Amino acid sequence: MASAMLNVVGLTKRFGGLIVSEDIHLEIAAGETHAVIGPNGAGKTTLINQIQGELRADSGRIIFRGQDISRASAPHRARLGIARTYQVTSIFPEFSVITNVALARQVAAGHSFRFFRAAESDRSLTEPALETIARVGLADRASALARDLSHGERRQLELAMALAGGPRLILLDEPMAGMGGQDSARMKRLLAEIKKFCTILLVEHDMDAVFALADRVTVLVGGRNVATGSPDQIRADQGVRDAYLGHASEP
Amino acid sequence: MICCVLLAFITGLVCLRASGIYFIMITLAFNQMIFYYFVALERYGGEDGLQILSPLHFGPFAAPKGVAFYYVCWGALCTSLLLLRQVISSRFGIVLRAISQNERRAIALGVPALRYKIAALAISAAVTSIAGALLATNQKFVSPADLSWIRSADLVIIVVLGGISLVWGPVIGAIAFFLAELLLSSWTIHWQLPFGILVILVGIFLKEGIISSGSPAAAWTRRRTRHG
Numbered sequence: 001m002a003s004a005m006l007n008v009v010g011l012t013k014r015f016g017g018l019i020v021s022e023d024i025h026l027e028i029a030a031g032e033t034h035a036v037i038g039p040n041g042a043g044k045t046t047l048i049n050q051i052q053g054e055l056r057a058d059s060g061r062i063i064f065r066g067q068d069i070s071r072a073s074a075p076h077r078a079r080l081g082i083a084r085t086y087q088v089t090s091i092f093p094e095f096s097v098i099t100n101v102a103l104a105r106q107v108a109a110g111h112s113f114r115f116f117r118a119a120e121s122d123r124s125l126t127e128p129a130l131e132t133i134a135r136v137g138l139a140d141r142a143s144a145l146a147r148d149l150s151h152g153e154r155r156q157l158e159l160a161m162a163l164a165g166g167p168r169l170i171l172l173d174e175p176m177a178g179m180g181g182q183d184s185a186r187m188k189r190l191l192a193e194i195k196k197f198c199t200i201l202l203v204e205h206d207m208d209a210v211f212a213l214a215d216r217v218t219v220l221v222g223g224r225n226v227a228t229g230s231p232d233q234i235r236a237d238q239g240v241r242d243a244y245l246g247h248a249s250e251p
Numbered sequence: 252m253i254c255c256v257l258l259a260f261i262t263g264l265v266c267l268r269a270s271g272i273y274f275i276m277i278t279l280a281f282n283q284m285i286f287y288y289f290v291a292l293e294r295y296g297g298e299d300g301l302q303i304l305s306p307l308h309f310g311p312f313a314a315p316k317g318v319a320f321y322y323v324c325w326g327a328l329c330t331s332l333l334l335l336r337q338v339i340s341s342r343f344g345i346v347l348r349a350i351s352q353n354e355r356r357a358i359a360l361g362v363p364a365l366r367y368k369i370a371a372l373a374i375s376a377a378v379t380s381i382a383g384a385l386l387a388t389n390q391k392f393v394s395p396a397d398l399s400w401i402r403s404a405d406l407v408i409i410v411v412l413g414g415i416s417l418v419w420g421p422v423i424g425a426i427a428f429f430l431a432e433l434l435l436s437s438w439t440i441h442w443q444l445p446f447g448i449l450v451i452l453v454g455i456f457l458k459e460g461i462i463s464s465g466s467p468a469a470a471w472t473r474r475r476t477r478h479g
Contacts, residue, residue, distance in 0.1 A: 078361030112342040119342040
């Protein structure tokens with residue numbers, strides 16, 4: 001389909017004898033928020049790693065906006081417009097919040113083989129960075145060091161870094177993981193905003209968030225895509241309930 | 252200098268694919284390779300080295316001697332420190348520091364990390380090559396001893412002593428190195444023994460070197476750079 005943002009075709013990945021992705025087919029339309037759910041060890045993060053390029057698939061193709069990127073390096077894919085966040089927050093702890101975000105912006109703007117002008121006072125980087133920081137609600141923490149942020153704030157910062165480059169597709173790996181009620185409610189509101197202008201692949205265990213945000217849901221079990229459909233279809237699917245949702249609702 | 256940068260580029264292509272201890276070992280291997288290559292070069296004196304007899308020239312200028320040479324060295328030191336400080340705060344410097352903090356994240360943002368690491372290695376080679384040229388001019392003598400791993404180890408010790416988090420850390424390291432050598436060797440001919448213990452202690456207890464980024468001196472520099 002021409003309007004597809006991302007096509008994953010027959011993706012397979014093995015770690016030794018363990019199959020972590022088995023013939024996964026996935027299509028994400030432009031503007032869609034597509035959730036991927038499944039029990040632990042279903043290969044959700046591995047799927048994100050393969051789309052982003054940290055891992056190479058053994059076979060199958062990844063097509064981004066009509067272009068086959070299966071062989072492209074991770075930095076190349078990032079510059080084409082694929083951003084991500086990590087399950088365990090990954091930031092630059094020794095930089096301030098603003099430098100973290102300005103750096104993301106700088107990298108997206110082109111190569112950084114510029115050796116003399118001071119970057120931290122470069123307003124063409126700091127001004128858009130401040131805007132992005134305000135958007136994720138961290139404006140009053142802009143000059144704090146990233147390592148001094150709380151867990152929830154780090155997640156917001158990482159999201160700002162992903163947004164700073166103006167990505168076309170964001171891969172979110174459990175953005176609500178380890179968050180308290182207040183933080184996760186804020187993150188949910190934030191994602192609802194981002195969803196309006198960005199295509200999202202969302203891996204998340206918080207089912208309320210998934211069913212509230214996602215346009216479509218894919219269920220992954222044991223590295224295999226067992227179902228794809230609208231949130232309502234997935235909720236009603238007996239196979240999915242047996243495989244996954246049933247477990248989630250157990251005390 | 253151009254030769255050094257080229258050499259750094261080529262070896263960097265190989266070395267930087269490894270990381271941590273493997274990077275150190277491969278670099279050492281290249282070092283030994285070049286050492287034995289020059290030992291085997293009969294024409295330039297082989298193992299005995301080569302005395303520089305004719306007066307040296309840099310373009311149309313004769314190499315300065317004595318006090319003038321001392322000031323040339325000072326000039327070279329100050330210029331490289333200022334330039335490096337500039338480089339560190341540039342876009343390139345930010346990317347480099349980002350890679351050292353969290354390489355995986357930098358790659359995910361779109362940084363082709365290997366290229367930046369090679370460029371950093373080349374810059375360091377350029378600076379070191381200037382130091383090498385000055386050393387040869389001063390000694391009026393070049394020998395493979397300057398290529399041996401012992402000489403490299405001296406440089407590493409200087410960096411460990413001074414700390415890697417600040418541009419002028421290695422300067423402090425060099426001062427500490429030569430002061431310690433002077434003091435300890437006037438006390439005993441086995442000065443390297445207490446010196447080694449000293450280096451180990453600094454390595455263990457002052458992980459970032461004598462001058463660390465957390466020290467008051469560093470905070471002072473940071474304030475100055477921010478307002479400057």
